Amino acid sequence: MNKVFLALGVSVLSPLALAKPVIATSIKPVSMVVAAIAGDKADIQQIVSSTASPHDFAMRPSDLKKITDADTVVWVGESLERFLEKPLENAGKEASSIEWLALEGMKLHNFAEEHHDDHEKHDDHEKHDDHEKHDDHEHHDEHEGHEGHEGHDHSGIDPHVWLSPDNALVLAKAVTARLVSLDSANADYYKGNLVSFEKGLGAKDAEIRNALNKVNKVPYIVFHDGYSYFEQHYGLQNVGEITVSPERKPGAKKVAEIRHEIEENKVQCVFSEPQFSPAIVKTLLEGSNVKTAPLDPLGSQIKMGTNAYFSFLDSLSGQFLNCLG
Structure with a gap:
């Protein structure tokens, strides 16, 4: 019983x-x-x-x-x-x-600090004027100063x-x-x-670093300012972005500035993103020989599983290599 x-x-x-x-x-x-x-x-x-x-x-x-x-x-x-x-x-x-x-x-990056570094690295004093108006924030102050903003705040912590x-x-x-x-x-x-x-x-990490060392001096432009963790970790040569935030379309003045940057910095590649329309990238590159390729920061095509994050790093590094190499 x-x-x-x-x-x-x-x-x-x-x-x-x-x-x-x-x-x-x-x-x-x-x-x-x-x-x-x-x-x-x-x-x-x-x-x-x-x-x-x-x-x-x-x-x-x-x-x-x-x-x-x-x-x-x-x-x-x-x-x-x-x-x-x-x-x-x-x-x-x-x-x-x-x-x-x-x-x-966590090792966090501050948007304002990144752009200060860009001024020194590229000697470009006008590229990020719209960022200079923001005060630097300490790394753990990302919860302050966000009221009234949609998307994410580009005056504080880089959340990527x-x-x-x-x-x-x-x-x-x-x-x-x-x-x-x-x-x-x-x-x-x-x-x-x-x-x-x-x-x-x-x-x-060691495998990717070894591969990217071959292209870490090649200048490029990204679609939006969201790759600093990857770029700084592997020492890549980002010289600008098309838009400060993906939900904002660049105006005519910004487009003219980017075209100037492409010529001045001898940019080899301008990256688009699969989550957003590539039309602006095509407009920027009309009449030039500069290459373009999608750079997917979210790994939208990566198959989920225990090795998915490794596949994501492989995919992202491969996208850089294919356009910069």
Whole structure:
């Protein structure tokens, strides 16, 4: 009788015991890092479509449900994904979420500092006049001064932190700790995945650095000012951007300035982005021999899996190499 009762008890409890942690992620690069640790032991629900941009994203009821149903929400932060602030607060998920920008150990870049460096590096005193009016902010002040702005704020912290392998490792460690606390039965699995991720990341980083060293003196222009983590990590030669923020189209004056920069700096490539219309790039390059290619900062075509972040780094470095080489 006891054996029957025990068997019935196990059968009743097993669905609960086998339930996977549910992790809601904001954008695909976040999902890539989470997947490296979670493997097949957690359910990842991504909020922003892989083909959409977080810069102009609007929440739908189905997205709100992902937040409500999640054990943890992993996002980059308010300066990139302002649309998540209220939903996280309303769902009572703010305190339990993992905000990448706020994690201890992050190496953050400040937009104002980057452009100050550009003035010295390229001796170009007019290129970023619209940035000089902003005060420099300390790295952890990214939550101040955002009222009244849509998209992300280009006077403070650069939120594109997933483009730094070092920062990816910081998130991987935070995700590991959270999954271990949510699902202690699989703690060794998550910890083992972290060890594999760190080892694989070190090897991939060295491989990419070696490849990009061949083109790190070649000048180029990007679509928008969002690649500094990758560029500084690998020592690449960015001499400008088409638009300060993807949701703003450059005016005639800016177009003329960019054409001047292309000629003056002997630019070899002007990158577009698959999330935005390439029409402005075509207009800029009419009548020139300058190459153009898409540069995908979100890895929209990368297949999800435990090695997705490595594939993303491979893809991004390959896009640079193909146009600069």
